[in-house]
Amino acid sequence: MAGKGTLQKRGPNSWKLTAACGLDAEKKQIRKTKTITVEQTCELKSCKGCPKMKRCKARGEAEKQLALFVDEIEKGTFIEPTKLTLADFVERWLRDYGETNLAPKTLHRYKGILTRVLQAMGHIKIEKIRPTHLLEFYANLQEDGIREDGKEGKLSEKTILYHHRVISSILNDAVQWQVIPFNPASRVKPPKVPKHQATCYDEEKVAALLTALEEENFKYRVIVTLAIATGLRRGELMGLEWQDIDFDKSTLEVRQASQYLPGKGTFTKEPKNETSKRIISVPASVVALLKQYKVYQAQERLKVGELWQGSERLFTTWDGRPMHPDTISKWFPKFLAKTIIHKPCNKVIGNVTHCPHCEKPVKKEELIKLPPLPFHGLRHTSATLLVGQGIHAKVISERLGHSNISTTMNIYSHFIRRADVEAADKLEELFTTKVDQK
Known part of the structure; x- marks a missing residue:
């Protein structure tokens, strides 16, 4: 137990606080000290013999600090000064x-x-x-x-x-x-970050994207389609193995993720959090696509022969090693930049004046150009498509592997509000029809 403590003047506004804290194992007195600086100033070198000592504002401030110092020691909350930088x-x-x-x-x-x-x-x-x-x-x-x-x-x-x-x-x-x-x-108040709306595609852009994918490498076609259908993070997609796909139940299990770090290379880790470990349903058409892709990958593996590295990942390099996570992120914007869809024939065309498919003149208003979108935007696209279909936010949150539903609500609040407005408009159509019938 600390005593009342003592004060020692060290300078015009500097004081040394000392408190006795009992005896050590060798029966020697334990003392703790602390040097403080007060706002009030006193030019005297010592308080000894000072007739104004009891009325001195500087000493009074130091005595209050001493009482707090002793109280901290008694409560065990005092932390001794450290030289640690x-x-x-x-x-x-x-x-x-x-x-x-x-x-x-x-x-x-x-x-x-x-x-x-x-x-x-x-x-x-x-x-x-x-x-x-x-x-x-x-x-x-x-x-x-x-x-x-x-x-x-x-x-x-x-x-x-x-x-x-x-x-x-x-x-x-x-x-x-x-x-x-x-x-x-x-x-300290942390810096304010402007809230940005999640970047994603609407239904028309998704349809155009899926059309354009039909002419691309099968592996990339499957990655992008699966990203839209499931909302998986990039690392989760790259971490998928064939054992994670249940073709009978049309489900997919997320149990690991693939990442890359300089000096470490591509490695496998646990998903982002516990809720990221999940089993989600996959649309029947996407399951069918995965079956085709498995056959395709087996054929590619036979071509490589003994050079195959033995990976069971869905998405690999030419010799079977886990695919670098950045590969798809670098490929995707280049793919979007070159994609132009001609609406009348729903085919991908280049920068031409006559469509090579339907042989009709190309009109600007008949073209669909896919705007820039980061690969992660496909995850947002998946979520907003579900919002548009009226799926409950709790279900969307679980599919995305968010730690709580508030994360989902914060990210997609704009789209949820828009869906709510559309719901009200549909109700208005119903009420208006009823009134007209009367």
Whole structure:
């Protein structure tokens, strides 16, 4: 149990706090100390013999701090000053927590973010980091020329917010490990990120896309079709093996994902979260396509012979190794850029004046050009198609493998509202018809 404690003046507004904390194993007195700075100033070197000591505002402020100091010790919440810099703690955090608890890709992203953070604040003692340090750092990230990829402009709000979340997560662990008393990042308002509507295709664009796929490599055709039909993430698609497809029940099981990291190559990992492990139903036409694709892959495997690497993945390289996840992401935008559909014959044509299929003059209003869409946009497309069909958000959330339904509602709120308006319009048609009949 701590005593009342003592004060020692160290400077005009600096004081040393001391509290006795019992005896150690050798019966010696244990003392804890803390140096503080108060707002009030007193130029005297010592309080000894000062007639104004009881009325001194500087000493009064120091006495309040001493009482709080003693109270912290008695409650066991006092954390002794540390010489650890932020860089020292981050090194320990990565070793004791990050390396064993973070997914490889997350750890890779954290290390990339922390390189920039430590360049700015790594030298500061972790207990001395204040909200103002973070605010200055975030302001610096918004300056032109800060990007490491050589591109002009500042970092996006989303990237700055990610910096904040990484810093806050690590400092929160520092609090839990009793290295610092509070998390300064919790006292900083994170950067606001504008909410963007999910990028996706409507039914007409999906129909055009499926038409265009008929003339493409069978493997890519299956990947894109399966992405639309299931809403799987890219890594989940690349992680699929034939044992995950149940042709009798028309279902697909997600139990692993494929990722790539520089220096590590392509590797297999657990899905994003526990709810990402799921079994979902697949449309009958897509199951039929998968059956055709399995036969196609077996034929390609026979052509390779002994060079086949033995992978059971659905999507592989020419010699059977797991397909690089970036391959489809690089191929997809190139495929979209060259795709032009002629509506009258529903065929893919190039930049021509006469359609080679129906031999009719090509009119601009009869063309469907597929706008740019990232491959991940097919996942959003799958979800919005289901919204348009009136499927409950809970079912959509489970198919997508979201951790909770609120994630689904937040991402697709615009499309859900639009579907709600369409539902009201249909009801209005019903009511109007009833009134007209009267």
